[in-house]
Amino acid sequence: MTKQEQHTRTKRYGMVIDLDRCTGCGACMVACYAENNVPFKKNESDKMLSLNWIRVFKVDNGKPFPDTEICYIPKPCMQCDGRHMEGHSPCVSVCPAVATDYDYPTGIVSQIYTRCFGCRYCMAACPYHARKFNWWDPSWPAEMEKYLNPDVSVRMRGVVEKCSFCYHRYQKARDKAYLEGRDEIYEHEYQPACVEACPTGAMTFGDLLNPEHEVYKLSRSKKAFRLLEKLHTNPKVYYLSSKSWVRRKADNYLEGQSPGQQNNARKTETASH
Amino acid sequence: MTTPAIPEGVKRCSTGKFALWLAVVGAVLLWGVYAMFLVWYKGLNQTGMNDAYGFALWIWADLTVIALGGGAFFSGFLTYIIGKKELKSIINYAVIIGFICYSSALLILALDIGQPLRGWFIFWHANVHSMLTEVAFCLSVYFAVLTIEFLPIVLENPKLDRIPFLHHLSHNLHEVMAVFAATGVFLSFFHQGSLGGVAGVLYGRPFAFREGLLIWPWTFFLFTWSAAAVGPCFTVLITRITEKVTGKKLVKQATFRLLAKISGWMLLTYMIAKIIDTWYWAAVTAPAKGFTLMDFYTNNPVYGIWILIAELVICGLLPAVILVTRKGRENNLLLMTGVILAVIGVCINRWVMVLQVMAAPLLPFQDWYMYMPTWQEIATTILPIAYGIILIMLAYRYLPVFPQEKELNSGS
Amino acid sequence: MFPFIFEWAWDIPHLVFMGALWYALSIIGAGLTYCILKSLYDTATEEGGESHEHH
Numbered sequence: 001m002t003k004q005e006q007h008t009r010t011k012r013y014g015m016v017i018d019l020d021r022c023t024g025c026g027a028c029m030v031a032c033y034a035e036n037n038v039p040f041k042k043n044e045s046d047k048m049l050s051l052n053w054i055r056v057f058k059v060d061n062g063k064p065f066p067d068t069e070i071c072y073i074p075k076p077c078m079q080c081d082g083r084h085m086e087g088h089s090p091c092v093s094v095c096p097a098v099a100t101d102y103d104y105p106t107g108i109v110s111q112i113y114t115r116c117f118g119c120r121y122c123m124a125a126c127p128y129h130a131r132k133f134n135w136w137d138p139s140w141p142a143e144m145e146k147y148l149n150p151d152v153s154v155r156m157r158g159v160v161e162k163c164s165f166c167y168h169r170y171q172k173a174r175d176k177a178y179l180e181g182r183d184e185i186y187e188h189e190y191q192p193a194c195v196e197a198c199p200t201g202a203m204t205f206g207d208l209l210n211p212e213h214e215v216y217k218l219s220r221s222k223k224a225f226r227l228l229e230k231l232h233t234n235p236k237v238y239y240l241s242s243k244s245w246v247r248r249k250a251d252n253y254l255e256g257q258s259p260g261q262q263n264n265a266r267k268t269e270t271a272s273h
Numbered sequence: 274m275t276t277p278a279i280p281e282g283v284k285r286c287s288t289g290k291f292a293l294w295l296a297v298v299g300a301v302l303l304w305g306v307y308a309m310f311l312v313w314y315k316g317l318n319q320t321g322m323n324d325a326y327g328f329a330l331w332i333w334a335d336l337t338v339i340a341l342g343g344g345a346f347f348s349g350f351l352t353y354i355i356g357k358k359e360l361k362s363i364i365n366y367a368v369i370i371g372f373i374c375y376s377s378a379l380l381i382l383a384l385d386i387g388q389p390l391r392g393w394f395i396f397w398h399a400n401v402h403s404m405l406t407e408v409a410f411c412l413s414v415y416f417a418v419l420t421i422e423f424l425p426i427v428l429e430n431p432k433l434d435r436i437p438f439l440h441h442l443s444h445n446l447h448e449v450m451a452v453f454a455a456t457g458v459f460l461s462f463f464h465q466g467s468l469g470g471v472a473g474v475l476y477g478r479p480f481a482f483r484e485g486l487l488i489w490p491w492t493f494f495l496f497t498w499s500a501a502a503v504g505p506c507f508t509v510l511i512t513r514i515t516e517k518v519t520g521k522k523l524v525k526q527a528t529f530r531l532l533a534k535i536s537g538w539m540l541l542t543y544m545i546a547k548i549i550d551t552w553y554w555a556a557v558t559a560p561a562k563g564f565t566l567m568d569f570y571t572n573n574p575v576y577g578i579w580i581l582i583a584e585l586v587i588c589g590l591l592p593a594v595i596l597v598t599r600k601g602r603e604n605n606l607l608l609m610t611g612v613i614l615a616v617i618g619v620c621i622n623r624w625v626m627v628l629q630v631m632a633a634p635l636l637p638f639q640d641w642y643m644y645m646p647t648w649q650e651i652a653t654t655i656l657p658i659a660y661g662i663i664l665i666m667l668a669y670r671y672l673p674v675f676p677q678e679k680e681l682n683s684g685s
Numbered sequence: 686m687f688p689f690i691f692e693w694a695w696d697i698p699h700l701v702f703m704g705a706l707w708y709a710l711s712i713i714g715a716g717l718t719y720c721i722l723k724s725l726y727d728t729a730t731e732e733g734g735e736s737h738e739h740h
Contacts (some may be wrong), residue, residue, distance in 0.1 A: 023353040048323035048642070059638040073638070083476060096392040096405040098692050109371035117394045118317070118387020120327030121405050127477035127635045129325060133387065157316050158387025228635060229593050230563045249638050252563030396686050401702040410706055417713060437731060441724035452716050456709055463705075 009184075012081070012107040013165055014208040014236035015195070016218040017074055021086030024072030028054050032076075034147070035166060037154045039138035051132045053077065053163035054194050061245045071246045074203070076194065077130040077163035078227065078235030079109050090233055091122035091131065100160075107236060108165050116159040123160060127228055128235075131162045132138055147202035165205075166192035187213050208236060225250050225259065278432050280673040285681075291446060298662045305656025308649040312384055315554055319649045325642035326631045331385040334654045336468050336623040338374040338381075339412070340496070341616065343504030345371020345419060348460035349454040350501075351535065359531050362677045363524050366515075367508045368422045369668050370661075375416045377657030381407075384653055398552040411464030422445065429673050462497055469496025472626045479562040480569050480672035481630040483554060491550050492626070498546065501538035503619040505532045506592075506612045512611065515669065522681040523674075530602045533612065537596025544589045549583065569633055573641035574627050584625065588618030 002028070019140035022273040032038060032054045041204040044050050061069040085100030089109055099115035100122055102108075123131040139158045148154065151168040155161050173189040187206050195203040206213030215238075218224065227250050241247060247259040279285050312319045322329045342479050348367040352360040383389050395409045395536035428434065428443035466489065472481040475489025480680075483490040516523050555566040570578040593609030602608050632642050646654075668674055686693075686703070693699060 046323065048325050057638060092324070093400075093402050094405065094474065095573040096400055096409060097398045098400045099394075099398075115394060115398060116388070117397075119405060120387070121403070121471070123324065123327035124631065125475050125477055129502070129639075131327075132324055133327065134319070135323075136316065147409035156388070160387075228477075230561070231635075233477055243412065249636075252568070252635075252637060254560055254563060254565060258562075268576075397690060398692055399686050399702075400692070400699045407702070414706070414709055414713070421713070421717060438724055438728045441727040441731075442720060445720040445723045445727070449716050449720060452712065456712050456716075460709060 009209075010105055010107075011210070012208045012236060013170070013190075013206070014079070014107070014219065014238065015076065015192075016204045016215045016224065016238045016240060017164070018202045018204075018218075019071050019239050019241040020243075022056075022072045022074060022198075023200055023202075024056050024070075025199060026056055027197045027199055028074050028194035028203065029056060031193040032163070035149055035152070036164070037138075037148050037152050037236060039134075039136075039154070040138060041136065042187060044168055049135055051134065051161065053130075053132070053161070059246070059249050061125055069243070069245070071241070071243065071249070073239070073249075074194070075128065075130070075227070076108065076237060077165075078128050078233065078237045079107060079163075079165060081107060081234040081236065083232045083234070084222035090125040090127065094121045094125045096121065103167075106167075106170060108167055108170070109162075110164065110167065111160060111162055113153060113155045113159050113161060117157040118160065120160060127231055127233065131160050133160050134158060169193075177241075179237045214243075227251070275665055278430065278671055280429075280671070282679045283673075285670050291534070291666070295333050295663065295666060299665070300658050302656060302659035302663065303490055305659060308652035309384060309656060312653060313389060316419050317387055319647060321643075321645050321647045321650060324640075324658075326644045328627050328631055329644055330628075330646045330650045330654055333627045334657070335378050335385070336627060337620050338377050338657065339505040340466065340500040340503060340619050340623060342371045342374025342378070343461065343465060343500030344506075344508035345374075345422075345504070346415070346457050347501040347504050348508060348532070350458045353451040353454040354458065357531070359525075359528050362528050362675065363508065363512060363532065365426050365547070365674045365676070366512055366524075367505075368419060368426065369665065369674065370508055370511055372416075372419045372423045372663040373643060373657070373664055375412065375419055377660065379416060380657060381653070382412075399590055402415050404467045404474055407467040408464050408471065411460045411467065411647060415457055415460040415464060418453050418460065421453050422450065422457070425450075426668070426674065438546060459471050459499075465497040465500040466493035469493045469626075472630055475630070478630055478633075478635070479564045480633045481560050481626060482558065482562075483550065484558060495543070495550060498539065498543045499619055499622060502536055502543045503615050505536045505609045505616040506540075506596075509533060509536075510609075510612050510616060511665075513612075515665065519669065521678065523678050525681065529608070531610055533596050533602050536615065537593055537602070537611070538597075540589070541593035544585065544593050547589065548585060550613055551581070573632065574643065576632060576641075580621065580629070581626060584621040586619055588614045588621060591662045592618065614619075 017112070029052060032052070032113065033040065033059045036053055038051050038053060047055070050064060054074055057073045057075060059071050059073060061067070063069070082088035082090070082092070082102070087104060089102060092100050092102045092109060096119060097115055097117060098118070101110050101112070103110055116135070120133060134155050134157050138154055162243065169192065170190045173185040175181070176189065177185045191205050195205040204214050204218055206215040208215055208219055210216055218240065219238040221240060223242055224238045225241070225247050226235045226238055230251055244259065251259070253259070285291070320329070344367045348360055348364050351357045352364045383392060386392055395406060399406045399410070425443040425446040428439045433439050434443070449568050469492035470490055472478075473483040473485065473492030475481045483492050485491045485493060509532055512524055513529070559566065567578070570576055570581065592614040592629070593612040596615070600607070601611060628644065634643070636642055
């Protein structure tokens, strides 16, 4: 470990998405496609064959007009910390060839495309369907190939890919900080493409452990919740919503249970182990 | 050389008839090979899989052939380690069936991975924490053991046996076979278990996840146990089919009954463990993750509670009861019913632990995922069956597979 | 798989897993080597040419 790394405190980069603000415009998806060289096909009608590192889901409260309410849920990779917060995210521990790894300095789950041999065990393990498989050779219309991002490698057929929280932007920010003689990078220096593109400011990104970063405060808000918390995957993507029906859509509840009781239930469960 | 290729003292059909059947099965094989090359050339877009179904028909086929091929390790264990001499009359065939099953599993795995040319990464860059790594290692090494166990049978072909070195090699391999068999049992215990662990460790998938002992989820032990229980049933089934096709008695009834009895008790104890596991999962494990048992069996067109009943009762407890009772084993029809139900039961178990895991939705705003295999997937899954039949045809014709055949058919 | 590959770590999981693997491979290798060498020896020292006992 170099001196530089020793000085740098461990980060837990995470995202907070305010669902009350999200309009479902899809700008985050478009930005992600462009930033990360995500290929697309002529026919994208089958969404389970689409490559997208972030996908916006539309959910409703199930009530008929005029009581219908809609909410959009953008879903990138949750960058799970794993059951015991030790980096054993559902996907990392199952990969047989160490092609996906948990980066302890940042908490970001990486994917090494040239190492992946396409067994798709990580996809089976991920409860969020955040992992996508390259079923076809990647291709872009001829003119578009000129616009590919040189900082992100394009992937080959037969491997798994997923959201990296634009890790290449973190590397760039770190290089810049190093050249300027800093140990730390500023909050604004490292922001993923989707967060930058969001026109309503619904997405916030930063170090969840740094009290100076906005996500620190937001992730601790009463409105904050995560998807499928009961699975104990410990995602680093938080959502904010003031609507109780939206929170109910984020996890599975037994009869009589409600999102409010969840924390209590979890405490009892932990105590019983 | 004038030595006949067919073992001494046994009757085989004419070369013409043999070639005709070889051509028929060969045509099916070629269909599968064509599909196989399509998949390798064009990629996995040739399948019905998608991002929800990363694991599908092939992984099911893989798990199933390995469970059914478990007859080789368990018969080997009973013959060489426990010392059940009666099983010597069927062990050769159990080894051949195991060899077919395991070579098929390796072929299917080579098809299933997105980058087949990088398949060796699983060994080279092994992640020792992954159940799949353990599967790959144990499976490959055990396949090597099966090849070594198969080798002396091949070398006993009259033409090969004439060559002094091969004759001695066959003899010497027989001499130390117990060592290989013991290694095979050790490896099988782990890879059969790890295949169960593949689903059981998925803590993000409440349908599959199980608690367990140390690093091993309960499915680890259940898979090993069920393979040991049903593997011999599959050996009995294939041997009886071979007897029907050839019109000959190949193995003594007593051997079938002994295997069936051992299978029956293994199956009964397995079913008790499996039912306790299912109950604990439905009552404790799944509810802690926000799911009730019926969440996994409703709101979809395929997976109703019938599949659980079929697996546990009709193809689980029922065959176990048939096979542990003397009357059940002595009645030929009941015996075969028990054997077939047990084989179907393990097929259902492996299906559920692969495909239903993928089908069940996790987020409340998502629906069940349904999957339909393409013809390429089906053809490549039938391919190993055709290959297996051809290998059995060749082995039966040219190798002394059944030591009791001469004695049992001397009257005819 | 080998200590010179960069994922390798001298930790308990690697020692247990790879230890079991190399142990199994050694037994198989040793068994096979023994059989081949013994067969070569038997062939070389065999008397009476091509007529051998069937076991």
